[in-house]
Amino acid sequence: MANHQPKNILITGAAGFIASHVANRLIRNYSEYRIIVLDKLDYCSNLKNLDASLSSPNFKFVKGDICSARLVNYLLDTESIDTIMHFAAQTHVDNSFSNSFDFIKNNVYGTCVLLEACKTFGQVRRFIHVSTDEVYGETDENAVVGNDENSQLLPTNPYSASKAGAEMLVLAYGRSYGLPVIITRGNNVYGTHQFPEKLIPKFILLAMKGRHLPIQGDGSNIRSYLYCEDVAEAFDIILHRGEVGHVYNIGTDEERRVVDVARDICRLFSLNPDAVIKFVENRPFNDQRYFLDTQKLKILGWSERTAWEDGLRLTAEWYMRNPDWWGDVSGALLPHPRMLSMPRIKKEKNFGVGTLESSYVLNDCGQDGQDRITYLKNSITGHKSRL
Numbered sequence: 001m002a003n004h005q006p007k008n009i010l011i012t013g014a015a016g017f018i019a020s021h022v023a024n025r026l027i028r029n030y031s032e033y034r035i036i037v038l039d040k041l042d043y044c045s046n047l048k049n050l051d052a053s054l055s056s057p058n059f060k061f062v063k064g065d066i067c068s069a070r071l072v073n074y075l076l077d078t079e080s081i082d083t084i085m086h087f088a089a090q091t092h093v094d095n096s097f098s099n100s101f102d103f104i105k106n107n108v109y110g111t112c113v114l115l116e117a118c119k120t121f122g123q124v125r126r127f128i129h130v131s132t133d134e135v136y137g138e139t140d141e142n143a144v145v146g147n148d149e150n151s152q153l154l155p156t157n158p159y160s161a162s163k164a165g166a167e168m169l170v171l172a173y174g175r176s177y178g179l180p181v182i183i184t185r186g187n188n189v190y191g192t193h194q195f196p197e198k199l200i201p202k203f204i205l206l207a208m209k210g211r212h213l214p215i216q217g218d219g220s221n222i223r224s225y226l227y228c229e230d231v232a233e234a235f236d237i238i239l240h241r242g243e244v245g246h247v248y249n250i251g252t253d254e255e256r257r258v259v260d261v262a263r264d265i266c267r268l269f270s271l272n273p274d275a276v277i278k279f280v281e282n283r284p285f286n287d288q289r290y291f292l293d294t295q296k297l298k299i300l301g302w303s304e305r306t307a308w309e310d311g312l313r314l315t316a317e318w319y320m321r322n323p324d325w326w327g328d329v330s331g332a333l334l335p336h337p338r339m340l341s342m343p344r345i346k347k348e349k350n351f352g353v354g355t356l357e358s359s360y361v362l363n364d365c366g367q368d369g370q371d372r373i374t375y376l377k378n379s380i381t382g383h384k385s386r387l
Contacts, residue, residue: 073121085128132186190228
């Protein structure tokens with residue numbers, strides 16, 4: 001079992017759902033670590049997800065794109081990054097059917113930019129690449145043993161294909177250049193701070209409004225769900241104990257049909273499932289089941305802590321307290337959302353924090369093709385500011 005002690009950690013996509021929980025946990029539990037987070041603040045990211053960390057002297061937020069090699073190289077050099085936890089990705093399967101190019105660009109090319117930077121500077125001692133259980137493809141509905149880390153990759157949609165492609169790059173850089181890579185493949189994650197294009201937060205917000213819960217297909221598709229804090233703990237353990245060159249599944253043995261998830265949410269809000277649940281047209285291909293073998297991660301000392309009923313209740317309570325966390329999400333609540341076709345937000349909203357050590361803002365490349373980087377030193381000190 002490895003014993004990695006990082007000093008300067010770069011977390012990509014850290015204003016998103018899972019990565020924000022990981023970043024907040026590391027800031028909370030390891031005061032000696034410096035956490036530098038990189039996020040371009042896409043539609044499914046929110047700087048408020050990092051409120052718990054913004055006042056920490058060991059926290060630094062960088063607004064920028066992993067596809068900018070110049071920015072990534074600059075950060076690895078100036079911040080002496082020794083560990084990368086790579087979460088940044090396009091992840092919504094529905095969107096991948098209509099806009100696969102963005103998935104290839106972000107998930108494959110963006111990963112390659114990070115790997116090239118690691119190869120160039122030679123100082124990174126851990127590169128943890130976050131992938132998905134969907135790379136295994138569909139699990140036979142009669143299978144009693146889940147996919148282990150050596151199972152064949154058989155992705156069935158553009159999203160999972162892009163993640164499998166990124167994995168191949170990560171493994172190749174590990175073998176060709178000796179980069180210290182680790183890959184994780186996880187089940188579905190649910191909990192607080194998740195953008196409501198995903199099934200559970202979408203259904204919770206719709207139930208709060210007393211609206212229909214749209215299920216693609218007949219609802220028989222089987223999924224496994226892990227609570228966000230349990231997943232953050234898994235990444236904590238993999239960061240410190242994971243072996244270089246290995247893959248780790250992050251999952252649960254409990255499986256649920258999508259229609260049963262909807263019924264459980266109906267019960268939380270005292271709604272009649274027969275009246276509220278509505279079956280709609282299925283996506284182009286919808287894997288029937290994903291099932292993981294997680295013994296390898298359990299050997300490192302991880303186990304699921306949060307029962308489904310408790311996690312779902314905590315999640316629903318959070319959304320009831322924070323119904324406007326994401327602003328106008330009407331597009332995400334449609335039966336078949338296409339969020340990537342929505343107008344991009346040009347400015348971030350005001351936010352209040354304590355003290356932010358420093359921030360970078362990377363604008364998109366202009367017509368001259370040059371990245372424009374603005375460095376804001378000690379820009380936020382206990383008052384509202386605008387990036």
